[in-house]
Amino acid sequence: MSYLAPGSPENVALAQHVNGRLRAESRIVAARAFLFRAAGAGLFAALLGIGVGAAAYGYAYMNQFDSAAERIAAAMQTALSDVxxxxxxxxxxxxxxxxxxxxxxxxxxxxxxxxxQLGQDATPASKAPxxxxxxxxxxxxxxxxxxxxxxxxxxxxxxxxxxxxxxxxxxxxxxxxxxxxxxxxxxxxxxxxxxxxxxxxxxxxxxxxxxxxxxx
Known part of the structure; x- marks a missing residue:
């Protein structure tokens, strides 16, 4: 790559060197930013997975006790149906x-x-047998x-x-x-x-x- 800049060849070479250094540092900064973004996205995904897993476990845990309570209630209702x-x-x-x-x-x-006590002579008002x-x-x-x-x-x-x-x-x-x-x-x-x-x-x-x- 060449730059059309006024001055001596040394100044031109120095300018090219400085420009290359700046671009290299820009790539490093961009790479670090990408690394941070990737790490943040990974951490977010991990936390999201943990949250979903905890929610699913809690739902299953509560649903298990609800089912047991329903079974006990149904058993008691059936047992007391003839009570x-x-x-x-x-x-x-x-x-x-x-x-x-x-x-x-x-x-x-x-x-x-x-x-x-047997009341053999007792009869209703209707005189029915x-x-x-x-x-x-x-x-x-x-x-x-x-x-x-x-x-x-x-x-x-x-x-x-x-x-x-x-x-x-x-x-x-x-x-x-x-x-x-x-x-x-x-x-x-x-x-x-x-x-x-x-x-x-x-x-x-x-x-x-x-x-x-x-x-x-």
């Missing part, structure tokens, strides 16, 4: 015996209702509650026309005593198992007491 809540029962349960205050006992110690039935309960302690079997009899019949079994437990709540009831079986057959339920009806039903003595 009957009652406040403050009117009978007193002592061990495995249902106590009805004031009920006379027969010669073998088994409670026997009197004719007055009245069917009299009674229920015998059998209780078997289980965990913090009990398995209750009920036998429904018609008057003057020795064989129950219906049998049922359920799990019952009581708990004290701020609003009073609450009874939780889960139906287990009917007439010697286990009820269908609710989906997504932690309560195994078949296992609990092995403690049911049936009138014919047969087991499930």
């Amino acid at each position: 009957t809540l009652k406040t403050k029962g009117e009978v007193t349960l002592t061990d495995n015996t249902l106590r009805v205050e004031g009920l006379p006992k027969g010669g073998n110690g088994v409670p026997t209702p009197t004719q007055a 009245v069917n009299t039935t009674f229920t015998v309960f059998k209780q078997v302690p289980y965990l913090d509650g009990q398995i209750v079997s009920g036998w429904n009899f018609r008057a003057n019949e020795d064989k129950p026309f219906q049998q049922y079994c359920y799990f019952s437990r009581r708990s004290n709540e701020p609003k009073g005593q609450v009874e939780i009831k889960i139906d287990l079986a009917m007439d010697g057959k286990v009820l269908p198992q609710p989906q997504k339920s932690d309560v195994n009806l078949a296992i609990l039903a092995t403690n049911c007491v049936w009138h014919d003595g047969k087991s499930l």
Whole structure:
């Protein structure tokens, strides 16, 4: 390269040398600037990747607990679908015996209702026929509650026309005593198992007491 500049050849050579030096330094500055820009872009990309990864991990972590909570809620909802809540029962349960205050006992110690208690002459205002039935309960302690079997009899019949079994437990709540009831079986057959339920009806039903003595 040549420059048409006035002066001696030495001045021309010096000017060319200075100009080359300036261009070299300009390239060095440009290279440093590019290096800094590249480093900044790389650091930004790394931080962006870390941020996206942390966000994805946090989302997955929270979603995992939400799924677990949903599964537990669904299981409890299914288990309580057949539950009957009652406040403050009117009978007193002592061990495995249902106590009805004031009920006379027969010669073998088994409670026997009197004719007055059965109210054979009681009729509704409509004068419609009245069917009299009674229920015998059998209780078997289980965990913090009990398995209750009920036998429904018609008057003057020795064989129950219906049998049922359920799990019952009581708990004290701020609003009073609450009874939780889960139906287990009917007439010697286990009820269908609710989906997504932690309560195994078949296992609990092995403690049911049936009138014919047969087991499930």
